[in-house]
Amino acid sequence: MATALEVTAAQRAGRDLVAPELFDRLVDFCAEEYGLELSVAKRVMDQGLAFLDVMGSTGVGLSPSKQVDPAWHTFMLHSEEYTRWCMERYGRYIHHAPKSRYRDKATMVNVVGKIREAGYEVDESLWGLKADCNAPTCCGDGPCC
Template identity: 75%
Template sequence: MTSLALETRNGRDLVTPELFTRLVDFCADEYGLELSTAARVMDQGLAFLDVLGSTGEPLSPSTLVDPAWHTFMLHSVEYTQWCQERYGRYLHHSPAGQYRDTSTMVDVTGKLRAHGYVVDDSLWGAKAECNDPACCGDGGC
C-alpha cells in the first residue's frame, strides 16, 4: 500500500520575494526582532492567514505570530489585493471577537500541517495562546 505524502509548503511562498522582504524588514523594525526571527514570524503568519482564508474557520494566531498579521495589514494595498485575489474577500482581524474566545483556541499547528505547511513549533507552543491585553486589547481567554 502506497501512502500519498502531502507536499510541504512555506508561507513565504504565498507572496513575492520582494514583498516578503519588505514585510520582514518592517516586522523586524516595528517589533524589535532580529531579521531571522522576523522572517520566521512572517512565514508562519502567512501560512496561518492562508489556512484562515481557505477554511473560513475562526482561528487565532499565537502571540509570537500575531505581529505578522499586523505587519501585513499595515501594507494595506498589498494585503487587500492578496486577500481579494486568493479568497475573494478581506480577512479581517477581530480583536476581542470571534477569533479570540476560549472555544476557538484550537490546535492551529495541526491545521497548518493538515494544509501542508511547515510549522515552526517554537513560535506556536502546543496551542495558539491568547495575547496579552497590550496586543489587540483582547485580554486573556
C-alpha cells in the first residue's frame, strides 16, 4: 500500500523581501533606535517585513504587535527605499495610519494566522499572547495609549 509523503514547502522569510544590504542597514538602525540587541533587531525586521508583505499583498489593514511595530517605523524612516519597495511590489504606498486598535490575543492570533497563511515563518515570541499598548510604538493614538 502506497503512503502519501508529507511534503512541506520551505517557509518564506521576511528578510528575503529586500536586498541583504538594505536588510542589514534596517537592522542596524532598528537596533540603535530602539535599544535592541542586534539578534533581536534581525528577528523584528524579519517579522515586520513579512507583516508588511501580507498587508501589501492582501490590502487588509492589520495591527503589528508592539514588538514588531518598530520594524515598520524603521523601514518608513528609510523613505526612499520604503516608497520604492511599496510601489514596485504593490503599486501603492502602504501608509502607517494608526487607529486605536487593541493588541489583544485575538488580534495578534488573527495577524499571525494571516502571516502563516502567506507561507512565512512566524516568531511567536515577538507577537505575544497579549501585547500591552505603549507609546511611542502605539504612536500616541486612541484610548490604548
